[in-house]
Structures are given as C-alpha cells and as structure tokens.
Amino acid sequence: MTSRKVEIGVGLFVALAFVSLLMMALKVADQGMSGNGETYNLYAKFDNIGGLKPRSAVKVGGVVIGRVGEIELDPEDYTPVVTLVISADYRDFPDTSSVSILTSGLLGEQFVGFHPGFSFDGIETLAEGDFIADTKSALVLEDLIGQFLFSKDNDE
Amino acid sequence: MEFFAKLGRSTLNAFATTGRAFFVLVGAIIARPQLIKNTPLVIKQIYIVGVQSLLIVGVSGLFIGMVMALQGYTVLVDYGAEDSLGPMVALSLLRELGPVVTALLFAGRAGSALTAEIGLMKATEQLSSLEMMAIDPLRRVIAPRFWAGVISMPMLAIIFSSIGILGGHLVGVDWLGVDSGSYWSIMQASVDFNDDVLNGVIKSLVFAFVVTWIAVFRGYDLVPTSEGISAATTQTVVHSSLAVLGLDFVLTALMFGTN
Numbered sequence: 001m002t003s004r005k006v007e008i009g010v011g012l013f014v015a016l017a018f019v020s021l022l023m024m025a026l027k028v029a030d031q032g033m034s035g036n037g038e039t040y041n042l043y044a045k046f047d048n049i050g051g052l053k054p055r056s057a058v059k060v061g062g063v064v065i066g067r068v069g070e071i072e073l074d075p076e077d078y079t080p081v082v083t084l085v086i087s088a089d090y091r092d093f094p095d096t097s098s099v100s101i102l103t104s105g106l107l108g109e110q111f112v113g114f115h116p117g118f119s120f121d122g123i124e125t126l127a128e129g130d131f132i133a134d135t136k137s138a139l140v141l142e143d144l145i146g147q148f149l150f151s152k153d154n155d156e
Numbered sequence: 157m158e159f160f161a162k163l164g165r166s167t168l169n170a171f172a173t174t175g176r177a178f179f180v181l182v183g184a185i186i187a188r189p190q191l192i193k194n195t196p197l198v199i200k201q202i203y204i205v206g207v208q209s210l211l212i213v214g215v216s217g218l219f220i221g222m223v224m225a226l227q228g229y230t231v232l233v234d235y236g237a238e239d240s241l242g243p244m245v246a247l248s249l250l251r252e253l254g255p256v257v258t259a260l261l262f263a264g265r266a267g268s269a270l271t272a273e274i275g276l277m278k279a280t281e282q283l284s285s286l287e288m289m290a291i292d293p294l295r296r297v298i299a300p301r302f303w304a305g306v307i308s309m310p311m312l313a314i315i316f317s318s319i320g321i322l323g324g325h326l327v328g329v330d331w332l333g334v335d336s337g338s339y340w341s342i343m344q345a346s347v348d349f350n351d352d353v354l355n356g357v358i359k360s361l362v363f364a365f366v367v368t369w370i371a372v373f374r375g376y377d378l379v380p381t382s383e384g385i386s387a388a389t390t391q392t393v394v395h396s397s398l399a400v401l402g403l404d405f406v407l408t409a410l411m412f413g414t415n
C-alpha cells in the first residue's frame with residue numbers, strides 16, 4: 001500500500017520538523033541558563049526595581065552569571081524582593097558584594113549589575129538563600145528630574 | 157415578502173451547512189477512530205499534503221525571512237538598533253508569519269487539491285460505490301486526509317519559521333554586516349520557548365484543524381458537477397483564508413494581548 005518512496009519522504013519530513021523544533025529550543029529560545037545546569041538562589045531587597053522583569057540578566061562586569069527569578073513584594077515592609085538565580089559555575093562571592101539595577105544603553109532593557117566585594121579573612125561567602133545587604137535601586141528618570149528642579153530652587 | 161423568504165432561506169441554508177459540516181467532522185474523526193487500520197493511509201496522505209508542500213513552504217520562508225531582515229535593517233539602522241534585527245525577525249516569524257502564511261499557502265496548495273480530489277470522487281460516484289461495499293467513505297477517505305492535514309501543518313509552520321530565521325541571518329549578517337553573535341544572543345534573550353515557540357505551534361494546530369476541515373467538507377458536500385467542483389475549490393481557498401486571518405486576530409488577542 002504505502003510505497004518505500006512515500007515512507008522515506010514522510011520520514012525525512014518528520015525529521016526536518018524535529019530538527020527545526022530543536023533549533024527553536026536551543027538556538028532561538030535558548031533554554032540554557034534557566035532550563036538546565038545547576039543554579040543557586042540569592043535574594044536582594046530594593047527600594048525600587050524600575051523596569052526589571054523576570055528573566056532579566058544578572059551581570060558581573062558585563063558577563064551574564066544568572067537571571068532574575070521571581071519578583072515579589074515583602075508582605076511586612078512592602079519592599080520588592082528579587083530572587084537572583086545564579087549559575088553554580090560562579091560561587092563563593094564575598095558577603096560584602098553589592099547589587100544595583102542598571103540600564104544597558106540609554107533605551108535598553110534593565111539588568112542587575114553584581115559587584116563582587118573585597119574578601120578579607122573572616123568575611124563569609126554568599127550561599128544559597130542569602131540576602132545581599134548592599135543594594136542600589138533603579139534610577140527613575142522622573143525622580144532625577146524632580147531632584148534636579150528641587151536643588152535648582154534651593155540655589156536661588 | 158420575497159425579501160423575507162430569501163433571508164429565511166439563506167439563514168436556514170447556513171444552519172444546514174454548519175450542521176452537515178459538524179456531521180462530517182464527527183463521522184470522520186470522533187466516532188470510532190480506527191488508528192491502526194488507518195495509519196498507512198494517513199502516512200500516504202501526509203506525503204501528499206505535507207511532503208509535497210515542503211518546497212513552496214521552504215522557499216516562501218526563506219524569502220520572507222530575507223525580506224524582513226532587509227526591511228527591518230533599513231528602519232533599525234537609523235536608530236543604531238540594527239542588533240535588534242534578530243528578535244524582530246524571530247518574533248514576527250514565530251508568532252505571526254510562520255503559522256499564518258503557512259496556513260494560507262497550505263490552503264492554496266493542499267486544501268484546494270483535497271477539495272478537488274474528494275469532489276471528483278463524489279462526482280464520479282466513487283464515494284457511493286464505497287458505501288455500496290459497506291465501507292464508510294467518511295472514515296476511509298475523509299479521516300486520513302483530515303489527520304494528515306492536522307499533523308502536517310504545524311510541522312510545516314515550524315520549518316517555515318526556522319528557514320525564515322536562517323534567511324534573516326543570511327541577509328542581516330552575511331550581507332548587511334550585523335554582528336552574528338548579537339543576532340543570535342539578543343534573539344535568545346527575547347524569545348521564550350513556551351510563550352513564543354509553543355504558542356506559534358498551538359496557533360498553527362488551530363489553523364490546521366480549520367483549514368483541513370473546510371477543505372474536506374467542501375469536497376464532500378459539493379454539487380457533483382464540473383461547476384460544483386470549481387465553485388467548491390474556490391470556496392475552500394476563500395473561506396479558509398478568511399477563517400485563518402480572523403482566527404489569527406482572536407488567538408493573538410488571547411495569547412499576547414494582555415501582557
């Protein structure tokens with residue numbers, strides 16, 4: 001009933017479709033960072049996260065070391081708590097490290113800049129579940145303009 | 157009075173057609189599907205509607221990707237944002253153009269052929285002969301063609317999108333000089349597998365269902381004359397194109413509208 005040519009054709013067709021789907025998954029959508037590979041979570045409290053979104057990058061000096069996981073509001077003091085999902089390849093950051101929310105370029109998307117602190121003797125390293133104490137919030141343009149006008153008023 | 161009679165007649169006709177369309181659908185796929193017995197027939201139909209549509213789908217995908225890269229580049233370069241070419245090409249292909257253009261091409265290439273084939277079977281009374289031999293033509297003729305269409309089109313759409321993205325790479329990176337690394341990496345940062353790729357596949361599944369249904373129903377339901385076959389083939393292409401474009405808006409609003 002079904003000739004060999006038909007079977008080969010359908011087989012190639014299905015294989016091509018799978019290759020395309022695989023290309024979508026690996027090359028186009030990149031499941032790499034969040035999908036597989038070991039990670040650990042750090043937490044950071046900000047006053048204002050600006051336009052930060054889940055899956056934004058976490059960078060040290062421009063190198064992506066992880067992604068933003070969940071963003072939630074702390075029910076007690078109403079400040080945003082950001083979960084940073086860091087790749088397990090990058091561990092043992094000192095306790096004195098700081099994070100700030102930065103913008104790539106003038107109109108680019110926002111990411112979390114991670115600044116490793118100095119490590120002295122007796123400084124502990126960050127591990128799963130730790131809070132990063134030293135945080136700098138996102139710059140909100142309206143606040144900046146407000147401060148500028150306010151300081152100008154004071155000068156006169 | 158004549159006006160009301162006309163209005164009533166066309167309303168009743170519309171309802172009767174919808175009813176017959178559901179009858180064909182239920183008879184072909186829902187009532188007692190014979191998976192094992194029908195598999196060779198389905199494979200043969202996948203070859204006819206799917207594999208033989210590969211050429212037109214592949215070539216259209218390549219050129220649509222290339223044209224989008226070219227057009228997108230001329231606009232984006234004014235803002236120094238030509239690095240965003242990758243996500244622009246990938247997102248518009250995955251979310252919209254892949255499913256929609258594949259469905260339109262499929263309606264023209266395979267849907268019209270299905271209608272004409274089934275219609276000629278009806279006109280030459282092959283369907284009646286099958287019934288004389290106690291073989292249900294809905295299950296022997298309609299069901300394999302229906303399943304072949306539903307299976308083939310999502311695969312064609314995903315092939316269309318990947319070839320289009322490679323075509324965009326060809327023009328954007330190899331010809332216009334966008335950096336290859338940023339083409340892929342910014343694309344990876346902004347395309348989400350579940351939100352974009354899978355939603356595109358779901359879209360093309362819905363289109364596949366609708367287009368194949370219209371095609372087989374128009375063939376099964378036509379007036380068995382030469383005019384009837386030509387009218388039904390035209391109706392297949394027109395109705396499935398309209399249905400695809402209308403449904404696309406609804407699906408886009410549901411999937412991407414609220415965020």
